[in-house]
Amino acid sequence: MIAVLTGDIINSAGYKTVDWLPVLKNFLLKLGDTPEVWEIYRGDEFQIRIAAEKALEMAIQIKALIKTTKNLDVRIGIGLGDEDFRGAGVSESNGSAYQRSGRTLSLLKERKINLAIATGDPELDDTLNLMLKLGLDFMDSWSVVSAEIILMALVNPRASQKEVAEQFQIQQSAVSQRYKRARLDLVKELLNYYDKNYKNPRS
Secondary structure, X not given: OEEEEEEEEEOHHHOOHHHOHHHHHHHHHOOOOOOOOEEEEOXXXXXXXXXXXXXXXXXHHHHHHHOOOOOOEEEEEEXXXXXXXXXXXXXXXXXXXXXXXXXXXXXXXXXXXXXXXEOOOHHHHHHHHHHHHHHHHHHOOOOHHHHHHHHHHHHOOOOOHHHHHHHHOOOHHHHHHHHHHHOHHHHHHHHHHHHHHOOOOOO
């Protein structure tokens, strides 16, 4: 089982590509080479092949990354499943993970929701997507500051509050306050639930 993330940048038309594209590319390069592991196409759309256990955390990291640019956001459909055919690039590959990811992104556009998942297990999907919908109530509202602190907390989970404070040049006491405003505790609970339940979808 693998995961595929298919997404697009919201409000990209109001920005120059140089404002966000290099940041996204540099981030995705840490995952592997393009187009084998990830691709950006049609200007503001992307697709990523990733291990299933990392799918939701990666989606939230990308959301935080994009929201470090004011008024930008991202819409991501996550699909878990098989890879029946691996082409030269992600966009040329196929399988249930790709199909679920693409269909989920299309539904998100219709429903005006920014993040959802399809595992092939309707019951698990209902639970995860309700949790994601509730989580989006605060994630969609992340300020640039909140997005930055969430991104660092997820990318560098072992960083101490002192190290985070030094990185952002703020008082150590302010780190905890920023974590609370960004609801890092709920993000971690959501990721823990996913980690415990994604492995055995009843499909």
